[in-house]
Structures are given as C-alpha cells and as structure tokens.
Amino acid sequence: MDKRLERILPRVQKPARYTGGEYNAVMKDKAQVDTRVAFCFPDTYEIGMSNLGMRILYGVMNEMDGVWCERVFAPWGDMEEEMRKNNIPLFGLESGDSITNFDIVAFSVGYEMAFPAILNMLDLANIPLHASEREGLTPLVIAGGTAMYNAEPMADFIDIVSLGEGEYVTVELIELHRKARREGWSKHEFLVAASKIKGLYVPSLYDIKYHDDGTIEEIIPLEDAPIQVQKRIVEDMDKSYFPVKTIVPSTEIVQDRVTLELFRGCIRGCRFCQAGYVYRPVRNRGKDLCLEYCIDSCNDSGYQEVTLSSLSTSDYPPLTELCDDLENFCAERHVNLSLPSLRADNFSMELMQRLAKGRKTGLTFAPEAGSQRLRDVINKNVTLDDLLQSCRTAFAGGYSTVKLYFMLGLPTETDEDVLAIADVAARVMHAWRESAQNKQRGIRITVSTSYFVPKPHTAFQWEPQITREEYERRVKLLREAITTKTVTYNWHDGETSFLEAVLARGDRKLGKVLETAWRKGAHLDTWDDYFSLARWEEAFEECGVDPAFYAYRQRERSEVMPWAMIDSGVHTGYLWRERNKAFEGVTTPDCRTNCNACGANCLVGGKCDV
Amino acid sequence: MSKLRLLFIKEAQAAYISHLDLMRTFQRCFPRTELEIKHTQGYHPHPIISIVLPLPVGQSSECELLDFEVTQQSDGSGIAEKLNTGMPAGIRVLECYEVTRPVRELYALQADVTLEYDNGVPAGAAEAIHGLLHRESLIIEKRTKRKELAEVDIAPMILDAAVTEGENALHIDLKVQAQNPGLNPQLIEKAIARELPELMPDFIRVRRKRVLDAEGKDFR
Ligand code: SF4
Numbered sequence: 001m002d003k004r005l006e007r008i009l010p011r012v013q014k015p016a017r018y019t020g021g022e023y024n025a026v027m028k029d030k031a032q033v034d035t036r037v038a039f040c041f042p043d044t045y046e047i048g049m050s051n052l053g054m055r056i057l058y059g060v061m062n063e064m065d066g067v068w069c070e071r072v073f074a075p076w077g078d079m080e081e082e083m084r085k086n087n088i089p090l091f092g093l094e095s096g097d098s099i100t101n102f103d104i105v106a107f108s109v110g111y112e113m114a115f116p117a118i119l120n121m122l123d124l125a126n127i128p129l130h131a132s133e134r135e136g137l138t139p140l141v142i143a144g145g146t147a148m149y150n151a152e153p154m155a156d157f158i159d160i161v162s163l164g165e166g167e168y169v170t171v172e173l174i175e176l177h178r179k180a181r182r183e184g185w186s187k188h189e190f191l192v193a194a195s196k197i198k199g200l201y202v203p204s205l206y207d208i209k210y211h212d213d214g215t216i217e218e219i220i221p222l223e224d225a226p227i228q229v230q231k232r233i234v235e236d237m238d239k240s241y242f243p244v245k246t247i248v249p250s251t252e253i254v255q256d257r258v259t260l261e262l263f264r265g266c267i268r269g270c271r272f273c274q275a276g277y278v279y280r281p282v283r284n285r286g287k288d289l290c291l292e293y294c295i296d297s298c299n300d301s302g303y304q305e306v307t308l309s310s311l312s313t314s315d316y317p318p319l320t321e322l323c324d325d326l327e328n329f330c331a332e333r334h335v336n337l338s339l340p341s342l343r344a345d346n347f348s349m350e351l352m353q354r355l356a357k358g359r360k361t362g363l364t365f366a367p368e369a370g371s372q373r374l375r376d377v378i379n380k381n382v383t384l385d386d387l388l389q390s391c392r393t394a395f396a397g398g399y400s401t402v403k404l405y406f407m408l409g410l411p412t413e414t415d416e417d418v419l420a421i422a423d424v425a426a427r428v429m430h431a432w433r434e435s436a437q438n439k440q441r442g443i444r445i446t447v448s449t450s451y452f453v454p455k456p457h458t459a460f461q462w463e464p465q466i467t468r469e470e471y472e473r474r475v476k477l478l479r480e481a482i483t484t485k486t487v488t489y490n491w492h493d494g495e496t497s498f499l500e501a502v503l504a505r506g507d508r509k510l511g512k513v514l515e516t517a518w519r520k521g522a523h524l525d526t527w528d529d530y531f532s533l534a535r536w537e538e539a540f541e542e543c544g545v546d547p548a549f550y551a552y553r554q555r556e557r558s559e560v561m562p563w564a565m566i567d568s569g570v571h572t573g574y575l576w577r578e579r580n581k582a583f584e585g586v587t588t589p590d591c592r593t594n595c596n597a598c599g600a601n602c603l604v605g606g607k608c609d610v
Numbered sequence: 611m612s613k614l615r616l617l618f619i620k621e622a623q624a625a626y627i628s629h630l631d632l633m634r635t636f637q638r639c640f641p642r643t644e645l646e647i648k649h650t651q652g653y654h655p656h657p658i659i660s661i662v663l664p665l666p667v668g669q670s671s672e673c674e675l676l677d678f679e680v681t682q683q684s685d686g687s688g689i690a691e692k693l694n695t696g697m698p699a700g701i702r703v704l705e706c707y708e709v710t711r712p713v714r715e716l717y718a719l720q721a722d723v724t725l726e727y728d729n730g731v732p733a734g735a736a737e738a739i740h741g742l743l744h745r746e747s748l749i750i751e752k753r754t755k756r757k758e759l760a761e762v763d764i765a766p767m768i769l770d771a772a773v774t775e776g777e778n779a780l781h782i783d784l785k786v787q788a789q790n791p792g793l794n795p796q797l798i799e800k801a802i803a804r805e806l807p808e809l810m811p812d813f814i815r816v817r818r819k820r821v822l823d824a825e826g827k828d829f830r
Contacts, residue, residue, distance in 0.1 A: 001622060007813055009626055010668045016631060021623030021699035250627045250635055250698045302638030302696060333641060334655055 002096050008082040016251035017045035018079060020071075020093035023248040024300075026058070027094060028068040035178055037061055037069040038092055038099035038125075038139075040107045042117035043526050045073040049247070050255035052309065053145070054108050057166050059243040067174060070094040071247075074117045074524055075124070083124060090125040100126045103138045104177060106170075107158075109145035112503035113496065113531075115154055115514055116522040118143070122157070129515065131159045131204055137180055137187050142173070149231075149278050150456040150563035153503050155203035156511035159187075160194055162201075163566060164231030164278075165264070167241050169199040195225040199232030206565055208508055214549055216507065216560040230567040231278070235604050237263060237285040244296045248303070257305035257338075258297045262290055262319070266311035267591040267610055269598075271379045271459035271582050272368070272410065275311055277575070278457050278568040280600035281608040282591060287318040291325050298335055305336050313339050314348040315592075323351065341366070344387040353397055362401035363394050369410055370420030376585045377412050379578070384424065391428050392435040400436070401444045402428055408474045408491075409452040409466035411582060418474050421447060422481035429484055447482065448490045449475065451497035455504050456563045457570065459578035462555040465501040468494040495533040496525075501551040507562035510550075513543045571599035611648070612684045613709040615677050616693070617830065621670035621817070624700025629664040632701075636676060639696040643689050648679040662713050663821070666794055670700075671818035673828075675716075677709060684708075707830070716788050716829045718769055720820040721795040723782040725802075725811035735809050736775045739782070742805055743771035743798065750800040764801065767793035780811070788821065 001019070009015040039058055041048030048054060048071070061069035070092030075083060083090070089098040099105060105127065107118050119129055122141070128134050131141065143154065144162035151161045162169055173194065180190040195202040205225040209217040221227055234240040242261065249256070265282035266275070294306055310316065323337065330337060337355045342348050344365050352363075367382055369375045375382065391402060406421050425447050432443045451471045454460045466474075475491045482489050503510065516539035525531045540547050555561070557576055574597070581588060588596055591610045595601070601608045620627070627635065637657050640647045649655035662675035686706035693703045725739070742748065748765040770785035786793040795816050803810055821829045 014628075015626040015667065016623075016628065019623035019626050023696055023698045025699075248638060248696075248698075250624070251631045252634070299641070300696075302641050304638075334649065 002088075002091075004086050004088050005091075005096070008079070008086060008088070012079045012082060013076060014251060017073070018075065018093070020096065022250050024245050025071075025094055025247050026062040026069070028062075030068075030095075033066055033068045035064075035067040035104065035174060036092075036097075036099075036102040037067060037104045037106060037174070038072050038102045039069050040072040040099075040105060040118075040121055041074070042107055042109060042114040042121060043074055043524075044076060045249075045251075046253040047526075048073045048108075049249050049253045051108065051110065052243075052259045052261060053110075053166075055243045055246050056241050057106075057108070057170055059246070060167055060170060060241050061174065064171060064174060066178075068094070070099075072099060072121065074121055077524065077530065080120075080124065080523065090121055098125070099139070101139065103140065103181070104174065105139045105141045107141070107143040107145075109143050109147040109154075111526065112147050112153075112500050113526045114147070115503060116518045116525050118154065119157065119514060119518040120523040123518075130156055132156075134159070135187060137177065137185065137190055140177060144170075146275060146278065147504075149274070149566055149568060150504065150506070151201065151203060151566075152508050152562040153506040153510035153514055155508045156515075158203060159191065160200055160202050162232075163199050163229060164568075165233045165240070167234050169197065169232045172197050173200060192223045192225075195223070198230060201229040201566065208562075214509075216562060216564075219560065219565050221565070228565055228567040231569060231603075233264070233283075233569075233603050235283070237283045238289055240264075240285070242285075242293045244293055245300050246297065248301045255307065256303075257307055258294065258301060258303045259307050259309045260290060260294050260297070261285065262308055262310045262313060262316040262322075264310070267315055268312055268381075269379055269578075269588050269590060269596070270368070271377075271578055272407070272452065272455070274455035274458050277459075277570050279311065280568070280570055280598065281604055282315075282610050283604070284316060284609075287322050287325070290322055294326060295329055298329075298333060304334050305338065307338050307340050309340055311341075312343065313341060314343050314345075314351065319351065323355065342390075344382050344390040346389070346393075349390045349393050353394075362403055363391070363399055364403045364405070365390070366405040367424065368405065368407050369413075369417060370406060370422075370424050371417045373585060374410060374413060374417045374420075376587050377582045378410055379582070379587050381587055381590075384427065387424070388427055388431045391431045395432045395435045395443075396437060398437060400432075400441045401446075403446045403448065404428070406447065406449045407452040408449045408478070409471055411460055411463045413466075413474075415474075415477060418478050419481050421449070421478055422483075425482060425487045426484060429486060443486050445484075445487045446490060447478075447487060448492075449478065450492045451494050453497050453501045453504055456561065457566075457568045457575070459575050459582055461505065461561065461575065462557065462559075462579060464554050465498070465551045467552060468498050471497075493528075496528075496531060498547070498551055499525075499533065499536055502547045503550075505562070506550050509543075509545055513539045513545050516542055569600040569603045574598040612680050612682065612686075613677065614680060614684065614686045614689070614706055615675055615709045615830075616690070616703050617705040617707075618674045618676065618701060618703045619672045620665060620674050620701055621672070622700035624698055625668055625670045627698070627701075628667050629661065632661065632664075633659060635698065635701070636693075639693045640678075642696050643692045645680040645682060645684060645689065648681055662716065663719070663788060663792070665818065666796060666816075669796065669816040669818065673818055673821050675821065677713070711823075711829065714789075715823050716821055717824040718785055718822040718826070719788045719792070719795070719818060720783070720785045720822060722815075722817045722819055723784050723795050723798065724815040724817075725780040725782070726813040726815065727778055727780075728812045730778055731775055731780055732809055736773045736780055738806055738809055739780060739802065740771065740773040742801060743768055743773070743782070743784070748801050748805070750797060750804060752797070752800070764793055764797060767791065785822075
C-alpha cells in the first residue's frame with residue numbers, strides 16, 4: 001500500500017472504503033494491459049458498490065484482454081481534505097495508482113445531484129475539467145447512466161456519453177479508442193469516429209443555437225453526427241452479462257446482498273417515471289438462468305440475502321416458479337429472498353408473506369398520489385381497495401408497520417388530492433383496527449412525501465414543477481390534516497428537489513453554473529451533510545442564469561428540448577399523447593395487456609416480448 | 611459438535627477492516643466449508659463465531675484467533691484452505707484446529723511497534739524511549755467507556771520492551787498484557803506525547819507477532 005495513504009487512513013472515517021483488496025476485486029499484470037480504465041461513481045463507496053450497473057460493466061470491461069478497469073468513488077469530506085492536503089490524487093482502488101494518466105475515465109451517473117461530484121473527482125484526479133482543455137486522446141472522459149439521458153448540463157465536461165445499456169457499446173468504444181491510440185489519431189478524428197457508433201453521443205459535435213427568450217432554436221450536428229442518437233440495449237436478456245463472481249465489499253454497503261436482476265424495463269407506464277420510459281421495452285431473463293445465477297452468486301459471495309430486483313418485480317411472469325425452485329436452496333443455506341418493491345395486490349402479498357417466512361419486516365407501498373383521480377392522471381393503477389385489502393391481509397398476519405410513499409406537486413394536483421393522502425393513512429389505520437390480531441403491539445404508519453421533479457423523456461417533461469413556496473404550503477396542508485397520532489409524516493426538504501428539477505431539464509448554459517457552484521464548495525451534494533442551496537443561488541446569480549426558467553416553466557409541444565438529440569426509443573409523440581391523456585384523467589393499459597405503440601419495439605426488432 | 615479455532619493473518623489492506631466487518635467477512639466464507647456452523651436462534655440466524663482479542667483498526671497481525679462452533683464432528687483439517695478461497699487480500703487463515711485451551715489462558719501479546727521519523731531518528735531517542743517504557747509508573751489519559759477522560763497507569767501492563775534503531779525508525783519489541791486489562795500497544799504514542807513530546811514520531815505502525823500464555827509460550 002501507498003505510504004502516504006497509510007498515514008492518512010487512521011484519521012478518516014471508515015477507511016476500508018479506500019483500500020480495495022476486496023474478494024473478487026480484479027487484479028491484472030500491468031505488463032499485459034494496454035488500456036487502463038477508471039470506472040468512477042460520483043458518490044460514496046457504499047452507494048456506488050450497491051449499484052448493479054456498475055458491477056455489470058466492471059465485469060464486462062475486465063473480461064476484455066488488455067483492459068484493466070478499476071473502481072473509483074467519491075471520497076467523503078474528511079478523506080478529500082486529507083488527500084488534498086497531502087497531494088494524493090484520486091486513485092483506482094485496485095492498483096492504488098493515480099488515475100490522472102489512465103486511458104479512459106468513465107462515470108456512471110444515476111442522478112443529477114451527482115453532477116458536481118463528477119467535477120470534483122476530475123479535479124481530485126488532476127484532470128482538466130473541460131473537454132476542450134483535454135487535447136490528447138487520453139484521458140478520455142465518458143459518462144453513462146440514467147441521468148445522462150439529458151447530459152446537456154455536463155456537455156462541457158464530458159467527451160462522450162454512452163446511452164442505454166453499456167454491455168456492447170462500451171466494448172466497441174474501448175476497441176475504437178485502442179485503435180485510435182495505436183494509429184495515432186487526433187482526438188477530433190477519434191470523436192468523429194465514435195459518433196458513428198450507435199449509442200454514443202459526442203456533445204462537442206453539436207452546436208446549440210438559442211432564441212432570445214433562452215429556449216433552443218436549433219441543434220446542429222457537425223461532422224455528420226447523427227441528428228438523434230439512439231440508446232443501446234441488450235435485446236436478449238439471456239445474453240446479457242450477469243456478474244456472478246462479483247466483488248464482495250469488506251465493509252458494509254447499502255445493498256449488502258446479492259442483487260438478482262430478473263428483467264429490464266417495465267410494463268407499467270407510470271407517466272412520471274423516467275426509468276419506466278427510458279428502460280423500455282421490458283425484457284425478461286429466463287427463469288432457469290435466474291435460478292442458476294442466484295445459486296452461483298450466493299455460493300461465490302457467501303451472501304445470505306438476495307434481492308429479486310427489477311423496476312416492478314412482481315411483474316416477472318415466472319416469479320412464483322422461481323421462488324418455488326429456490327426454496328430448497330434457500331432453506332439449506334439460510335438464504336433470505338426479498339422483494340424491493342411491492343405492488344398492492346393479492347399476488348404480491350402472498351408472495352411476500354411466503355418469502356418473509358414469519359419475519360415481520362415492515363410493509364412498503366408507493367401509491368404516489370392520494371386520490372384515485374390523481375392516480376389515474378399519473379397512470380399508477382393501484383386502487384385504494386387493493387391497498388386496504390393488502391394491508392388487512394398483512395395486519396391479520398401480524399404486521400404492524402406500514403410505510404406509504406407519495407409525491408406532492410404532480411400535474412393537476414389540487415388541495416383535495418393532497419388531503420386525500422391523509423385520508424388514505426386514516427383508512428389504513430382503520431383497516432388495522434378491523435383486522436389486527438393483536439392490538440397490543442400497536443401500529444406504526446409512516447407517510448412520506450417527495451417533491452415532484454418533472455424528468456426528461458417522460459410524459460411530464462413539458463410540465464412545470466410547482467414552486468417551492470407552493471410545495472411547502474401543500475406540506476403544511478397535509479401535516480395539519482394528519483391528526484392520527486400513530487401516523488408519522490416525513491417530507492422531503494424542497495431545496496434539493498428544486499435544484500434537481502433545474503438540472504434534470506437543463507441545457508448547456510448550466511455548465512458554468514455547475515462549475516461555479518463546485519468552486520464554491522459543492523463537492524458531494526447528494527448528501528444533506530454537504531448540500532447548500534445558498535451556494536447554488538450565488539452561482540445562478542453570478543452566471544446570470546434564472547433557475548426558475550428550468551424548473552417552473554411550462555414548455556410548449558413545439559419547443560426544442562435540450563435533450564432532443566437523444567432518442568430513448570419512445571417517440572416524443574407518444575409522450576405527448578400520454579401527457580394529454582393524463583390531463584384528461586384517462587389511463588393507459590400496461591404493455592402486457594395491450595401494446596400502446598410507444599415506439600420502443602423498434603429496439604427489439606419490431607415486436608416486444610412482454 | 612466441535613469447537614474449532616482459526617489462526618489467521620490480518621495485514622495490508624485488511625488492516626483497515628473493522629471488527630464487525632471482519633465478523634461478516636468470516637460469516638460469508640463459512641459456507642465454503644462443508645461444516646454447518648452453529649447458528650443463533652430466531653428469524654435472523656447468524657453463525658456463532660467470536661474473535662479473540664479484536665485487533666484495533668489499522669494494525670496488522672500474524673496471530674489472530676477466531677473461535678466458532680460446528681454441528682458436526684471435525685478436527686478442522688482442510689478448513690483453512692477452503693476459507694482462503696473467499697478471503698479479501700490481506701487475510702490468510704494459517705490453521706484450523708480443535709479448541710483445547712480456554713481464551714482466559716491467553717496472557718500476553720508481543721508486537722512490533724515501529725516509530726517512524728521521516729527526518730531521521732533524533733539523537734538519544736532510543737535510550738529515552740527505552741527508559742520511558744521501563745518506568746515504574748507511566749500515566750496516560752484515556753477515554754473511558756463513558757467517554758470521560760481518565761488517567762491510567764500503563765506501566766504495569768508493559769511486560770517487556772526492547773528498542774532498536776533502524777533507518778529513520780525505532781523498532782520496539784513490545785510485550786504487553788493481553789487482557790483484564792489489556793494494553794493496546796498503540797497507546798505508547800500517548801505516553802510519548804505526554805512525557806517526551808520532542809520525540810513524537812511521524813507515524814506509528816503496530817504489528818502483532820505472537821499471543822502468549824503466562825509461561826511465555828505461544829497460545830494456540
Ligand atoms: S412498443 Fe408497445 S409493448 Fe413495446 S414498450 Fe412500447 S407500448 Fe410497450
């Protein structure tokens with residue numbers, strides 16, 4: 001280990017995050033390696049190591065000959081301070097080498113609030129922030145992940161954005177980069193060649209022209225770059241990579257268990273949900289393969305907990321059969337299965353109770369909206385009756401904690417809809433009185449509300465976020481309406497969600513705001529410990545950018561969106577139709593009931609195999 | 611049913627794995643053996659294992675001990691190899707054997723304590739530190755379990771100390787009492803800071819070398 005690192009580790013919290021050496025961390029002989037990749041996650045080790053996408057691509061890249069992919073996470077504040085004080089540049093966990101001269105520096109970006117951490121990590125690595133200042137082929141700074149479906153606020157800093165699932169395109173990109181280095185191409189030549197690969201978006205090859213009012217007039221592709229870049233997916237889930245031999249952290253992380261991905265995409269079509277749209281279409285992994293991966297991963301890692309993970313796990317067609325098949329193995333090995341998200345229906349409830357095997361973990365539901373009217377608007381097709389029936393079953397079975405998640409500020413929301421949330425909680429309480437076996441144990445109901453952030457590539461991408469003042473008023477309204485003592489009400493602070501709304505639908509003018517806020521100290525703003533809105537307000541002011549323009553403005557159908565060059569497979573026309581149906585309160589059936597011709601079928605050769 | 615004990619090394623990166631995380635690491639590795647570890651009862655059964663004298667984070671050791679119980683009859687042969695296939699870098703199980711001696715017979719720890727002086731060892735430091743470690747009484751301030759500062763005399767817990775000078779470093783071959791009460795060798799840093807502040811090293815490195823019984827023989 002590096003001597004300087006040894007000196008600072010005793011002074012920082014949870015030093016095991018910074019040492020590497022975990023079981024299954026990939027070590028390679030540098031003499032056999034011609035491509036060094038720093039795979040960066042702009043958040044802490046505990047969060048980043050819990051990310052399945054990161055584990056998949058780590059496996060994919062390290063299976064390539066001559067490529068050594070190492071992990072890099074954002075240091076916590078105490079570690080960052082020590083690193084800066086002792087001149088230790090950001091390093092790869094596997095080799096301990098500084099990543100400054102790596103060939104490729106790749107970021108996995110799942111949420112907008114991580115943008116400043118990207119700048120901070122580049123700076124900690126002594127890599128120039130701006131793509132234009134990096135003249136050579138290396139280090140090439142690339143990024144992917146859900147937040148990169150609108151990469152515009154980051155356009156100044158990133159050389160190439162990889163859209164969609166990275167299994168194939170990452171390999172193609174690395175091969176091209178290798179060729180470019182071997183043949184001595186200029187960076188520009190390389191970027192132009194990269195823009196010809198499907199799924200790769202090169203921000204510097206697009207010129208953005210603005211109207212006087214600040215909206216976009218035109219997006220002009222240069223050097224024959226495609227007008228729209230379409231995301232990549234793995235068509236056949238049985239061929240997609242699953243990291244069976246995956247790193248087992250030596251220190252506790254957020255998702256400290258085997259995460260088994262049953263399918264990608266989602267059939268549901270909730271209108272606010274970015275993941276629901278951009279991961280389309282649904283693709284299931286075969287049951288036997290899931291079974292094999294589950295057993296092999298438990299055997300290799302020694303984990304005794306498996307999450308059956310996907311956007312809406314109970315929609316996996318052979319879910320019951322898979323659980324049947326896993327039963328013996330789980331019993332023998334003391335392995336618990338868990339479902340991350342529960343739908344309020346009989347099927348899910350039975351399954352959950354069966355998996356819980358008597359453990360009374362809490363129940364979690366996300367009705368998202370309080371009234372049926374508003375649930376129809378967002379196309380969240382769960383009814384109050386379903387929810388109450390599920391609760392009754394659970395209470396009768398001895399459950400005594402329920403968590404309910406809602407959003408405030410959804411389009412068309414009225415005070416009546418807000419108050420309906422309190423009513424849902426009261427009725428859950430009532431259901432408990434009716435059906436609980438043992439009332440001595442009491443009941444704990446938690447209602448949580450978040451502040452709705454309209455996201456790109458969703459049916460609500462044109463809609464304004466409600467103002468912070470209005471959000472706070474609605475919080476207060478709900479708080480006063482919740483009178484039952486057994487109901488606890490938690491609400492998100494509005495500041496982060498407001499900024500998230502600005503960044504989510506931002507354009508390139510936000511690049512300098514990001515940089516300014518970073519210089520003012522926005523280093524790890526995904527954490528309340530470090531986030532400060534005041535810093536951002538100063539940055540907006542200094543850059544002459546009005547955040548309300550991005551968060552609160554109603555867009556017209558005809559407006560050119562900053563992310564218009566990105567194609568998720570779902571037609572904008574479809575999103576607009578969904579938006580209009582939302583305002584009419586008309587629901588859309590799920591993909592299994594009826595294909596609604598969203599366009600994503602073109603990604604899988606014409607017909608979705610739902 | 612058998613009671614087994616592991617002797618293992620914990621060093622390099624693994625020195626930073628906390629006690630709790632180390633327990634989890636071993637728990638995850640036990641399924642690699644064919645042994646059925648005795649589990650606690652309840653909804654979240656977990657294997658019954660205990661680490662003898664947990665090592666402070668940051669120190670390394672070549673003589674860590676871990677006790678566990680299995681439902682089968684076993685003398686531990688072949689277990690070390692199987693466990694080692696799942697360990698993080700820096701942890702290596704050397705032996706697995708049936709427990710014959712109770713932990714209370716573990717009396718002393720022998721450690722290599724390295725005091726690093728980046729600009730060279732100050733003149734006379736070896737003698738001064740030797741003298742310090744051989745005083746009749748050596749008071750340091752230590753946080754109690756209730757987080758209050760209390761004065762403790764560590765001299766009675768120092769059983770032996772030999773100081774030799776190396777390049778930019780002093781090496782102390784230190785023998786301390788292991789338990790009831792035990793002394794963390796790192797704490798001599800506090801004694802130096804208090805009594806010989808001008809000889810404070812830039813860094814202290816601790817490596818456990820041996821665990822001993824009251825006769826000074828290796829405790830196994
Ligand atoms: S094309 Fe049809 S089935 Fe496929 S994702 Fe779109 S709506 Fe669903």
